[in-house]
Amino acid sequence: DIQMTQSPSAMSASVGDRVTITCRASQGISNYLAWFQQKPGKVPKRLIYAASSLQSGVPSRFSGSGSGTEFTLTISSLQPEDFATYYCLQHNTYPWTFGQGTKVEIK
Amino acid sequence: EIQLVESGGGLVQPGRSLRLSCTASGFAFGDYLMSWFRQAPGKGLEWVGFIRSKAFGGTTEYAASVKGRFSVSRDDSKSIAYLQVNSLKVEDTAVYYCTRDGSGSYGALRALDIWGQGTMVTVSS
Numbered sequence: 001d002i003q004m005t006q007s008p009s010a011m012s013a014s015v016g017d018r019v020t021i022t023c024r025a026s027q028g029i030s031n032y033l034a035w036f037q038q039k040p041g042k043v044p045k046r047l048i049y050a051a052s053s054l055q056s057g058v059p060s061r062f063s064g065s066g067s068g069t070e071f072t073l074t075i076s077s078l079q080p081e082d083f084a085t086y087y088c089l090q091h092n093t094y095p096w097t098f099g100q101g102t103k104v105e106i107k
Numbered sequence: 108e109i110q111l112v113e114s115g116g117g118l119v120q121p122g123r124s125l126r127l128s129c130t131a132s133g134f135a136f137g138d139y140l141m142s143w144f145r146q147a148p149g150k151g152l153e154w155v156g157f158i159r160s161k162a163f164g165g166t167t168e169y170a171a172s173v174k175g176r177f178s179v180s181r182d183d184s185k186s187i188a189y190l191q192v193n194s195l196k197v198e199d200t201a202v203y204y205c206t207r208d209g210s211g212s213y214g215a216l217r218a219l220d221i222w223g224q225g226t227m228v229t230v231s232s
Contacts (some may be wrong), residue, residue, distance in 0.1 A: 001171075031215075032215075034218070034219055036152070038152075043204065043222045043223070043224055043225060044152060044204070044222055045222075046219060046220050046222075049215045049216065049218055049219070049220070050215035050218075053215065053216070055220065087151065087152055089152070089154075089219070091208070091210075091218065091219065094154075094157075094168045095154055095168070095169075095170050095171065096142075096154040097154065098151055098152045098153065098154070100151055101151045101152075
């Protein structure tokens with residue numbers, strides 16, 4: 001199975017901060033990597049697909065990069081509505097696997 | 108409107124079964140792989156299994172934690188995907204979500220982009 005190591009698991013940040021979340025795959029997954037945002041009690045929302053493509057309607061402060069085994073989600077200027085948990089998912093090889101999640105909290 | 112609606116969850120005793128449904132609307136259901144995910148209370152997301160479209164053989168794959176107990180099927184004439192969950196365990200308690208993946212026919216744009224609202228399964232005696 002492909003392990004997705006996501007870091008950090010939690011972080012405190014302030015509005016306006018630049019936030020970077022990383023996922024490392026235990027083997028190459030090409031660009032079959034998506035990033036999701038989930039708020040408490042809500043359905044996961046896809047932010048990024050194919051590692052670096054921005055989902056329609058998602059603010060441009062979100063961006064994704066990487067290929068192969070190293071991937072990054074960046075929020076260029078954190079906004080109040082961005083406080084949530086973020087997950088990466090590899091869907092290159094089954095079993096599809098998620099990172100452990102990153103909870104972004106208000107500092 | 109493109110939509111997925113799950114149903115069939117509830118409170119069930121350990122060892123019993125349930126059939127969850129995912130009813131799709133607003134898109135060409137038959138073109139899509141349909142996948143199930145779950146999330147236990149306070150925990151992260153977990154992939155459960157999927158069924159490919161008929162064009163890709165209609166075959167299924169499962170997570171090791173549910174293989175042999177869970178089964179995904181589909182009825183393209185009704186635009187419904189099913190998750191049959193048997194021999195339920197307390198640790199199967201979770202919200203179950205269905206999603207679509209059209210990457211085989213439409214590319215990554217339509218991969219895991221639409222999620223249902225989820226249906227809660229509680230396994231308890």
